[in-house]
Amino acid sequence: MxxxxxxxxxxxxxxxxxxxxxxxxxxxxxxxxxxxxxxxxxxxxxxxxxxxxxxxxxxxxxxxxxxxxxxxxxxxxxxxxxxxTPEDVWAIFQTLAEERKKREVDPTLTMLRGALLEKPSNDADQHAQARMAEMHDLIDLTTSWFTDMQRLDVDTLKTLMKLGSQVQKFLEFKQKLPTFMGGSEITKE
Known part of the structure; x- marks a missing residue:
């Protein structure tokens, strides 16, 4: 060949x-x-x-x-x-992401959870543990987001990815809405 x-x-x-x-x-x-x-x-x-x-x-x-x-x-x-290989490139991407999470992310989260359960013995350990907590929270949030994204059908996921930074505009618009129930006016800056 x-x-x-x-x-x-x-x-x-x-x-x-x-x-x-x-x-x-x-x-x-x-x-x-x-x-x-x-x-x-x-x-x-x-x-x-x-x-x-x-x-x-x-x-x-x-x-x-x-x-x-x-x-x-x-x-x-x-x-x-x-x-x-699977015909669907999205299925390949999803499988690859799942396997990387299982092999790389999950063991790191397990290690961090164990480290956060330990009682720090000095100021340096307390500082290190606080930094580990920040890392744990970021990885945990990212993992939760990834799990949510995996539940989306491919067309919805494509649309979301194509939106890119336009999502920020939506979130900014949402923040301008009144916080009280039943309000329909948009607050002005």
């Missing part, structure tokens, strides 16, 4: 970016190849297309499977296992 220059460029870039995202180059390239492939690929096809050893491909597939980023398929009359 020969990669076109367009596909090769994408695959190589994903491999380089993988190291910034916490995965190795091989896994990044494998995922990129599966993502742009028109059909599911088996491990031998991936190894040939990318010039990787079969064992590297097998290890990479195990990692991608553990991240729930690839789907395993069997084709009629073929005993080999074939892999593909």
């Amino acid at each position: 020969n990669l076109t220059p367009l596909v090769q460029s994408f695959v190589l870039h994903f491999g380089e970016m993988g190291s910034h995202w916490g995965i190795n180059r091989t896994v990044g390239q494998m995922y990129a190849l599966l993502y742009v492939s028109e059909k599911p690929l088996n491990a031998d096809e991936m190894a040939e297309a990318l010039g990787f050893s079969r064992s590297n491909v097998s290890m990479g597939l195990k990692e991608l499977t553990s991240w729930r980023l690839v789907k395993l398929q069997h084709l009629p009359g073929d005993r080999r296992e074939y892999y593909s």
